[in-house]
Amino acid sequence: MPAIAAFFGRVMIALLFILSGIPKIIDPSGPAQMMQAAGLPGNLAMAVGIFEVVAGLLLALGVMTRLVSILLAGFVALTILFYHHDFGTQEGMTSFLLHLAILGGLLVVFAYGQMRWSYDHMRAARKGELAAADASTRVHEAELRAARAEGRADGAGLAVTDIDHDGRPEVRKRRWF
Template identity: 40%
Template sequence: MMKVQTYAWPVGRVLMAFIFVAAGGQKLSDPSGTAAYMTTIGIPGLLVWPTILFEILAGLFIAAGFLTRYTALALAGFCVATALMAHSNFADAIQPVLFMKNLAMAGGFLILAVAGAGPLSVDGARAGKTAAA
């Protein structure tokens, strides 16, 4: 079981991180369109660049297991805020699903904030942990 746990941590981190790196990359491909959409849901378009930077960097940090606990807390808050601000129009049939997806991701990030990145991570290497630990 220890071997499964050792490798489940980095696989889980990459799976959790992928959506943020991909979303940031998608926003990067059309920042003006993303900013226009953000304004339609009441978020200032000016926040498009900080959002892009946050999504990509936070995703990469989680994937690598770097500053994992702090990044996971920030992403948990981001997921809840995004659910409330961007996915709370329940008259649109897909929005309740996206709302719950964001809350589920927030829960996963809270668990990651408590559990840490695991031994196969930058945080693990900095703490002197090995895959056998």
């Protein structure tokens, strides 16, 4: 059950960024004016929109979850610092607390990001399976080498009977090699 909640929580946080980044890509003039009013260059609006959409998609899919979540947490912290620091009004305080909650959610995703139903978890599980299979193969090959070495040492000098293609037995002496 916690894995299901973590999956849906991660997807919902990712949707926040995807849905807020798409308008910045479609019409960057409004966000550019807001950025200029905050003292930032207005031409960053398109880059911010692309960052939000790409990071949101990566977070939703569970690819590089920890890295993406910490980058988004830094982004939200900067957003709080530049835009949502008006504590004098109820609206400003609400906006600050909402962004603070998003920041907290991103830190939880950072802490528990590699849970089930993420690409990172599947990749780590597959890596473990491959390592176990490789170790099993190496053990099997070592056992075969040991058995062959014992068989050569034990059977050296004994007579061996082989059946040829014509059905007649052929007796020969086993050599050491």
